[in-house]
Amino acid sequence: MRESKPVYVTLTAGVVVSYTLFALGLAAHILGLELPMLFTAAAITLLITPTAAVIAALATFLAGREYRGALLALTLLAIMALSLLISSMLRR
Amino acid sequence: MNLLVVMMAGMMAGFIGALMGLGGGVVMVPTLTAVLGVDVKEAVATSSLCVIATSIAGAARYVKQGITNIKLALFLNTTTVAGAVTGALLAVIAPRTLLYLALSAVLAYLSASQVITGKREEEKIERGEFAGSEEDKLARLLGLSDSYYDAASKVEVQYRVRRTPLGLAVSYLAGMASGLLGIGGGVLKVPIMNQVMNVPIKASIGTSKFMIGVTASASATVYFMRGLVNTLLAAPLALGVILGATLGAQIMNRIRVKHLKMLFGGVLVYFSYAMLAKFIYLTVGVALPGVRL
Incomplete structure (x- = not known):
C-alpha cells in the first residue's frame, strides 16, 4: 500500500523522539537534575503522533488521488476533533 | 519509586499489547496501584498515555511489515470514537451492573470461539479461503x-472484508462499551474484525494496534490537559512499553495462527472473569481476587 511508508515514518519518528526525550529526562533525574520540560515534550509527542499518522495517511491518499481513503481519514479527523470538543466541554 | 519495576511492568504491558493487539492497561494499572501504591486516577491517566506508546511502537512495526490494514483502521475508528463519546456521556445515567454481566458473557463466547477456530483459521489460510x-x-x-x-506459514494471505455494516455497528458498540465501562478497545476490536468481518487474526491484531493509538490519544489528551498524568512515572513506563512493544511486534508474525488465537482466547477469559467479578462486586459486594474493582 502506498500510504504505508509516510505512516510508518510518522509513527517511527514519534517513537524515536518520545523515547529519546523520556530517556534524557530520566537520565537527568537520576543525576539530580530536574528537567520537566523534557517529559512534557515527550508526552506531547506521544499525544500528537496518532493524529499525525492519520494526517500522513490523508496526505498520501490525496497525493495518490485515492479519494475514498482520503474521505475516510478526513471523516475520522472530523469525528476526533468533535469528540475532543464535546469531552472538554462536558468536563468543565 | 522503583524505576526498574515500573520499566519492567511497561515492558510486559508493551510485549503483551503488541502480541495481542491490545493497549496493555490491564498490566500497567494494577502494577502501578497494587505494587507501587500509585493513586488509581493517576495510574489510569498515566497508563492511557503509555497505551499510545504501545500502539505507535507496535503499529510502526506492523505497518512496515504490511500487516496493518490502514483503510480498515480509519473506517472502523470513525464509529469506535463516536461510540466511546456516547459511552462516556451515558456513563452518568446508564445502569452498569447488567452491562458487566452481558460483556462477561460476550467475552466468554468470543474466547471459546477464538480457541475453537484456531486450527480452522490455519486451514483457511492454507486453502486461500479468506480470499x-x-x-x-x-x-x-x-x-x-x-x-x-504470514511469516509462520510463509504465504501471502489475501482476504476480502465482509459484513462491513455489521462490523461498523459492532465497532460503535465496542467504543460505547469502552467509554461506559473503561475497558480497552482492542479486546473487542480484534475479535470483531476476525470473527465478524473475515479479517485474519494477524491482520486484525496489526489493524487494532493502529486503531488503539487514535482512540487512546483522545482520552489521554483530556487527562494530560487536566494535569492528571504523572510524567515522571510515565517516563520509565513508556521506555519499557516501547521496548516491549517493539519486541512483541517483531515476533507476532512468526507465531502460528492457532497458538496466537489460543493466547488471545486466554486473554479474553481473563477479561470475561474481570467483568464478572465487577458484576458480583456491585451486586453482592464480594470482591474476587486478581481484579481491580
Whole structure:
C-alpha cells in the first residue's frame, strides 16, 4: 500500500523522539537534575503522533488521488476533533 | 519509586499489547496501584498515555511489515470514537451492573470461539479461503480488502472484508462499551474484525494496534490537559512499553495462527472473569481476587 511508508515514518519518528526525550529526562533525574520540560515534550509527542499518522495517511491518499481513503481519514479527523470538543466541554 | 519495576511492568504491558493487539492497561494499572501504591486516577491517566506508546511502537512495526490494514483502521475508528463519546456521556445515567454481566458473557463466547477456530483459521489460510469469500458492497466501494505476508506459514494471505455494516455497528458498540465501562478497545476490536468481518487474526491484531493509538490519544489528551498524568512515572513506563512493544511486534508474525488465537482466547477469559467479578462486586459486594474493582 502506498500510504504505508509516510505512516510508518510518522509513527517511527514519534517513537524515536518520545523515547529519546523520556530517556534524557530520566537520565537527568537520576543525576539530580530536574528537567520537566523534557517529559512534557515527550508526552506531547506521544499525544500528537496518532493524529499525525492519520494526517500522513490523508496526505498520501490525496497525493495518490485515492479519494475514498482520503474521505475516510478526513471523516475520522472530523469525528476526533468533535469528540475532543464535546469531552472538554462536558468536563468543565 | 522503583524505576526498574515500573520499566519492567511497561515492558510486559508493551510485549503483551503488541502480541495481542491490545493497549496493555490491564498490566500497567494494577502494577502501578497494587505494587507501587500509585493513586488509581493517576495510574489510569498515566497508563492511557503509555497505551499510545504501545500502539505507535507496535503499529510502526506492523505497518512496515504490511500487516496493518490502514483503510480498515480509519473506517472502523470513525464509529469506535463516536461510540466511546456516547459511552462516556451515558456513563452518568446508564445502569452498569447488567452491562458487566452481558460483556462477561460476550467475552466468554468470543474466547471459546477464538480457541475453537484456531486450527480452522490455519486451514483457511492454507486453502486461500479468506480470499474466496464474497466482499460486501461497502467494502468493495471503499477498497477495504487487503493482504499480508504470514511469516509462520510463509504465504501471502489475501482476504476480502465482509459484513462491513455489521462490523461498523459492532465497532460503535465496542467504543460505547469502552467509554461506559473503561475497558480497552482492542479486546473487542480484534475479535470483531476476525470473527465478524473475515479479517485474519494477524491482520486484525496489526489493524487494532493502529486503531488503539487514535482512540487512546483522545482520552489521554483530556487527562494530560487536566494535569492528571504523572510524567515522571510515565517516563520509565513508556521506555519499557516501547521496548516491549517493539519486541512483541517483531515476533507476532512468526507465531502460528492457532497458538496466537489460543493466547488471545486466554486473554479474553481473563477479561470475561474481570467483568464478572465487577458484576458480583456491585451486586453482592464480594470482591474476587486478581481484579481491580
